[in-house]
Amino acid sequence: MGPVVAAVITSVIVLAATMYLINGWTKKSLAAFGATLGGILTACLAAILFASLGAVMDIAMDVTAACAELERHKPDISRKALFTAGMNVGRDVMGTMSTTLILAFFGGSLGVWLLDYAYDLPYLQLINSNAVGIEIMKGFSASFGVIFTVPIAAALSAVTHKVEHK
Template identity: 80%
Template sequence: MIHSRWFRLVVIVVLMVAGGLFLWQYNQVDKPQLVNSDGRVFEKARVVDIVRDNLQEDGSRVGDQIVTLRMEDGPDAGQTVQANCPNGLLFGTVCQPGMAVIVISANVGAMGVLFLFFPMVLRGMGPVAAAVITSVIVLAATMYLINGWTKKSLAAFGATLGGILTACLAAIIFGHAVNLSGYNVSNIENLMFVAQNTLIDVGQILFAGILFASLGAVMDIAMDVTAACAELERHKPDISRKALFTAGMNVGRDVMGTMSTTLILAFFGGSLGVWLLDYAYDLPYLQLINSNAVGIEIMKGFSASFGVIFTVPIAAALSAVTHKVEHK
């Protein structure tokens, strides 16, 4: 027993080291310089004084603030510098003396972050295929760390893979039926600029994102069904495959309703600003239902729900198939 635990630990460590080395090597990819960010890092500072304010007589703010900052980290820590504070809701703020802020400092280069999916996309692989490969690796690692290579984890692995592929396929079919594609997204102009300078296929990014978005929920329901079937088989080893499949379907039927609702609410919450604007402007139904933003959110909820629904019979079937042959 102790030998088995040490062997499993060694396998995990070797896999983590090998995976880390592979990811480091795989990320050595040439990236075209789309924006000049050499030497730009984010550092902490504190506002000392307002050199020039942008407050107007009518209470509005126009232009930028010029402020004096005391740097709190980085190579200039403790020094006082002047900085420009843009007038914007996304990257700017209204500075006041004593306020702690994050500034963009141009001193040293920033370290990159290791990824698997993005280097594959930058190297020209289709985003959907890259998402599938990344999901398979994440699934394999997750299932092994939770249960090892047992028939329960293998059944959950297969069911999850089938579920996310179903979700992605449903999104592609739905998008084709209503003339939605990866070129209908709101930031397509920026993506097309990136595509002109890289090998990225921006048309598939939307569907790859749906695959990733449904991965967690699909994995959850797959493990719920397979774990329930495994526990039932452990307490009643003479159960037939048909009865085990029926039990898995009954468990999954109770879970998939709440899981589909969870996914729909998650997509709704992520696009709450879009829905709020549509509601505030009181747009006509035909305009609303034909807008790309609304159509994409409906497609996300529709396809992810399909993935969850189809995961249940796949998980139940795989649990029944991996049941002992003599107990037919």
């Protein structure tokens, strides 16, 4: 079994356990599970899975929780309106989450940069180092995972919504 497949399987196990412990198997947690899975598979395209799992799971739960709460207070809301609301919430959270990821990855590599700087390496060597490239790749990959999770979470929330006509 390849390392990417093992990472996906491990992520699915962690994801399933986390979602079950948070809410049990409700339609909200199932929608968040599906959205997170879609997000980590998107991040997987660049083979950065574990670095993005927490952020993707966070935004999936943010969007599905907002949709579930909206549905609870307004049960006659249409699927289209619920999807739109999920996208609006996700758009707001997505910007801050992507920034958080990029800053977290940069902060994690700051020690390496400072060490390289202490050794008085030339600027071009610092900026072209593998550590910089890896952190940039992790930040972008995780951000793509977060970005693609939003519409998946909003769509799954809308699909699982049952409109009751009176």
